[in-house]
Amino acid sequence: MEGLFGRAKKIGEVIDQKIRENKNMMIVGHLDADGITSASIIAKAILRKGGRFIVRITNSLRPKTLLDLKEGEYDFYIFCELGAGMAKQIDEAFGGRWVAMDHHQISEDEKGLENIVNAWQFDFDGTREVSAAGISYIVASKMDKDNTDLSCLAVVGALGDRQDQGEGGSMLELNKIIINDAIKSGCLRVVKDLMLYGRETKPIHEAVASTITPFIPSLTGNRDACLATLTSAGIRLKEGARWRTIAELSEEERKKVVEAIIPYLTLAPTATDKVRELIGDVYIMEREDEYTPLKDAREFATLLNACGRMGRGGVGVLICLGDRNLALQEGERIITDYRYTLNNYVQTILSEEGRVVGGSWSFMIVGDGLVDENMLGSLSSILSGMTRFEGKAIILRTATKDGDISFSARKTKGCKPNLNLGSIMAEASRFDGVGGGHDVAAGARIASHRQVEFLKVIEDRLRQANEDESNDIDQTQE
Numbered sequence: 001m002e003g004l005f006g007r008a009k010k011i012g013e014v015i016d017q018k019i020r021e022n023k024n025m026m027i028v029g030h031l032d033a034d035g036i037t038s039a040s041i042i043a044k045a046i047l048r049k050g051g052r053f054i055v056r057i058t059n060s061l062r063p064k065t066l067l068d069l070k071e072g073e074y075d076f077y078i079f080c081e082l083g084a085g086m087a088k089q090i091d092e093a094f095g096g097r098w099v100a101m102d103h104h105q106i107s108e109d110e111k112g113l114e115n116i117v118n119a120w121q122f123d124f125d126g127t128r129e130v131s132a133a134g135i136s137y138i139v140a141s142k143m144d145k146d147n148t149d150l151s152c153l154a155v156v157g158a159l160g161d162r163q164d165q166g167e168g169g170s171m172l173e174l175n176k177i178i179i180n181d182a183i184k185s186g187c188l189r190v191v192k193d194l195m196l197y198g199r200e201t202k203p204i205h206e207a208v209a210s211t212i213t214p215f216i217p218s219l220t221g222n223r224d225a226c227l228a229t230l231t232s233a234g235i236r237l238k239e240g241a242r243w244r245t246i247a248e249l250s251e252e253e254r255k256k257v258v259e260a261i262i263p264y265l266t267l268a269p270t271a272t273d274k275v276r277e278l279i280g281d282v283y284i285m286e287r288e289d290e291y292t293p294l295k296d297a298r299e300f301a302t303l304l305n306a307c308g309r310m311g312r313g314g315v316g317v318l319i320c321l322g323d324r325n326l327a328l329q330e331g332e333r334i335i336t337d338y339r340y341t342l343n344n345y346v347q348t349i350l351s352e353e354g355r356v357v358g359g360s361w362s363f364m365i366v367g368d369g370l371v372d373e374n375m376l377g378s379l380s381s382i383l384s385g386m387t388r389f390e391g392k393a394i395i396l397r398t399a400t401k402d403g404d405i406s407f408s409a410r411k412t413k414g415c416k417p418n419l420n421l422g423s424i425m426a427e428a429s430r431f432d433g434v435g436g437g438h439d440v441a442a443g444a445r446i447a448s449h450r451q452v453e454f455l456k457v458i459e460d461r462l463r464q465a466n467e468d469e470s471n472d473i474d475q476t477q478e
């Protein structure tokens with residue numbers, strides 16, 4: 001902890017120095033909720049000290065992106081949730097004029113760099129214990145102790161990266177400390193409740209229909225079926241002409257909702273786990289208005305993710321910086337389009353022949369001609385929660401606009417614990433590509449003519465991980 005806090009303080013001092021020198025800074029954030037909150041936390045900390053900056057949200061740092069960024073001729077660059085595995089190229093482009101905040105796995109060489117603050121450098125598990133937004137928050141809190149209110153955005157970032165992996169949707173280690181800061185600063189409350197999407201904002205049947213974790217067969221994405229199911233279970237869905245929300249339900253009514261959903265979940269072999277996924281810690285943003293998608297921190301994260309993935313990351317940043325007028329209205333429109341698009345992808349993938357190819361250790365899912373490259377991660381996360389894909393890794397691919405192939409990989413329930421998709425993707429992308437990520441969620445982008453070699457490495461490594469695990473079990477039994 002001391003090491004991480006010390007490094008965060010030093011990086012904060014570097015940024016402070018640039019503010020004092022009136023340098024023009026570019027903050028570059030990854031396009032998901034964690035990247036957007038991570039970039040926004042640093043932006044807000046700089047803004048509060050009167051510094052100069054712009055924020056850019058981007059998909060990945062490829063050599064081409066670095067050239068683009070360089071054209072802007074900024075004095076200093078701050079990378080948020082980006083740059084793992086790219087330190088050498090970034091240095092070539094910007095010399096010593098950059099710092100990075102991240103939680104992705106990095107090589108031993110990169111761990112030695114002092115202008116990076118990354119969870120793994122200090123033996124924190126960046127997949128589960130702290131997000132990039134958490135790291136940015138620690139830097140911001142070292143820049144000024146009055147930045148503790150930014151802890152709320154760090155909670156949103158961690159939820160966006162599904163770091164609520166403790167019992168009942170709780171968070172672990174450093175994230176717990178950040179949650180405590182948020183509670184103490186009066187911007188967060190944590191309660192046990194139904195973890196349905198839109199508990200503050202949506203009519204109850206729509207909240208059930210919008211829930212993708214867990215994926216509820218026949219109900220997720222099907223508003224009419226949800227309305228019929230909840231009505232026949234005797235749940236009062238309206239107050240006069242107004243639809244009620246999950247947040248308004250009594251204890252008794254909440255139980256009724258769970259009982260109505262259970263029969264759909266029990267179609268799955270892992271039904272007990274799925275039912276457990278329905279109830280847990282709900283993170284309420286105390287300073288946000290009721291009935292907005294920002295009130296529930298998970299919904300806030302989904303909104304930011306939607307903005308980033310639909311190519312509107314700037315709207316997400318404005319919301320994080322405090323715009324509750326035009327940016328929020330725009331964000332609400334974006335999320336409607338985003339949900340519609342994702343639902344369409346899921347239905348098409350599941351119904352069109354040839355889109356799902358089952359192998360020994362993975363499902364290869366073909367999104368070519370259907371899935372936008374920026375939406376890959378959101379789609380693979382949804383697919384990874386579906387019972388029919390359990391036990392094998394999901395490798396989702398799509399052809400990109402400039403002729404490459406982009407991959408998004410996810411572990412599913414029942415995958416071997418030793419399987420590390422992040423290192424597999426990093427290794428396989430040595431063929432004209434970039435790739436990496438976490439053990440449970442990773443991605444890569446490669447030149448299309450290197451696909452055969454790429455897939456061979458993936459297949460070999462998946463087989464190895466599965467065989468190693470069986471050997472371990474054999475030896476334990478002996």
Ligand code: C5P
Nearest residue numbers: 377408434435436437441442443444445
């Ligand atoms: O895009 P997706 O959500 O699948 O990405 C999963 C993880 O893999 C993210 O943490 C992302 O930063 C990482 N990734 C990467 N290189 C890529 C694509 C994704 O490191 N080319």
